[in-house]
Amino acid sequence: MSSVSRKRAAASSVVIGPNSTKRRKVETSSTVIVATVVEESCQSILPDMKAIIESLECDTMGDSWRTALEEEFTKPYFQELKDFLIAEHKAYAVYPKLNDIYSWSRLTPLDSVKVVILGQDPYHNVGQAHGLSFSVLPPTKLPGSLKNIYKQLLNDIPAFKLPTSGDLTPLAKAGVLWLNTCLTVRAHNANSHAKKGWETFTDAVIRTVLDRPDGRGVVFFAWGLPAQKVFKRLEIDEEKHLVLRSAHPSPLSAHRGFLGNGHFKKANEWLQKKHEEEIDWTVLGSIPAEDADTSSSSASILMT
Template identity: 45%
Template sequence: MKEVKAATDLELLVNKIDSTGYICRLKQSVKTCKICNIKHFISHDWFTDLEKEFKDDYFETLCTKLHGKVFFPKVENIFTFTYFFPLADTKVVILGQDPYHNLNQAMGLAFSVPNNVKIPPSLKNIFQELKNDILDFVIPKHGNLEAWAKQGVLLLNDVLTVEQHKPGSHSDLGWEIFTKAILSKINETCQNVVFIFWGNYARSKSKYVNKHKHLVLEAAHPSPFSAYKFFGCKHFSKTNEYLVKNGKSPINWNL
């Protein structure tokens, strides 16, 4: 049987040879491609806020480029950061660059790794700064930051996917347009949010934030290469001071 190469070919042939197992399986795969249905993996309220982005040409191109690549996190985990609170309830934004690029690390939350996964060096340094900054902080034995997300901390990477073992490999797909829309939406619709930018890449995104309306905290990246300039920034205590000052509950940074 001649191989069917595209969905359009499939639709032309399916009525004639639908009884063959090959065609039935191919038809099902076309319908269930996770990348083609990527918008179904974002929470409903965040989708409503960002619906325009999913309809834009750049996003269609982005999805096309994802096909045929091994990337992290899994498609169903790309938008994990949207599952914990509505965009309008954002209290803190911590912006990363792109996801971890090794197997089983990326989980859709910037800097976070699943339970039972070795804590990456940058996150170890974040915990060390917390220990020095917050009196009762206890350094955890895991790197899962979901407890922060549950309190309104948006752990957002500027680029939402990465190829295996290739850091920065998806920086040209268009994700930065999508995440710019997120930052801009929070900037416009929310009040008194703390935006935390670590490293030159993240700091370049501070231009999307109204500093008269929100608090912007900037420092070096917590990676081992620049951690000596990161330590002492006291961003966690400064965040809580600002939140309390503006009538919001502080973040419990303990995990």
């Protein structure tokens, strides 16, 4: 390809931002090329990934959490984490998308947290992770762990209706903090962002819940050994808070203590006794459990 042809190809492939560029036609002897003229106010056509990631907390984190965690953002480990994320985004696909990394903070403000359910790292395949532990957006099929969570909800909560998707957003808005210990992951590479700084940050998130000014107790679900180690390390006061421990809901371990653990029922009983409130777990459902076998969209959701 000649240098002129390469220039034409480059010009035709540029993505134009509607607020930062304008177009004009340039006549040549053989073709008409749509050329992009970048306005002086725009330094680059492509997004500045470094700037986006550096300002991520300011731009996407919920106000209550950003205020409570602002000291973390200036610590050396957090800047090292940012540098790592910038390098990862330049070289690989990373999940969840940048705007969703802190979605938990926008959906569950600090003063609304009643329950904390701790996961590990985000799902690492396309269209799965969106910033809440265990949750997936439709039309993504339910992961095995979430199927078992739904099974236990059906067992614990008589009024619970089987959901038709894996989106846990309604429960996040109801006071359940679905938090992973690691908030990002490289595509198709589980635990690839572990021990890069996220665990230190999410420890700070949990401490922020423990140290809330209102002094209210919270229920912590410790599913699996990694979550149990986190809560043990943080030395949670179990006279003030409730820690519910069991096996992880993964298909590999659910039958070794997760299924039948009664955690959702126990959480509500404790919340009712302590604070005269509970989580409305039924906000997820759309089809009555007793009718689930009549709908292909819901009957197979726990079977596929």
